[in-house]
Amino acid sequence: MIQDEATTYVCPVELALQAIAGKWKPAILWELTAGARRFSELQSALPGIAHKVLSQQLAQLQRDGMVMRSEPASDAPPGYMLTLLGGTLRPSLDALAQWGKAHGERVSANAQEMNRHR
Numbered sequence: 001m002i003q004d005e006a007t008t009y010v011c012p013v014e015l016a017l018q019a020i021a022g023k024w025k026p027a028i029l030w031e032l033t034a035g036a037r038r039f040s041e042l043q044s045a046l047p048g049i050a051h052k053v054l055s056q057q058l059a060q061l062q063r064d065g066m067v068m069r070s071e072p073a074s075d076a077p078p079g080y081m082l083t084l085l086g087g088t089l090r091p092s093l094d095a096l097a098q099w100g101k102a103h104g105e106r107v108s109a110n111a112q113e114m115n116r117h118r
Helices: 012-019 025-032 039-045 051-063 090-116
Strands: 067-070 079-082
Touching: 025 039, 025 051, 025 067, 025 079, 025 090, 039 051, 039 079, 051 067
Parallel strands: none
Antiparallel strands: 067 079
């Protein structure tokens, strides 16, 4: 999310979306809301993500202060975990999950209908 100093955002939603932009970042963050995960656990939980992509997305989330990597010598389990800043996204991720559960079938049906008419 690091932007140059000239970047201005039209609204706070734009800034928030930029912080979690990417196909996999929201899913990675969602997985980490349950607690620390090893790289291999994240990869297993996210079918379809390439090793390189997961590594890149985790590096970006670390750079932006959303995720940290615990060292095996620390008290925390080895792996990746949300930082305090990353943890502040949990209510938003929970809300998105609830929306997806409530409206996912309708969104899929609409997309299928649109694809049939192409």
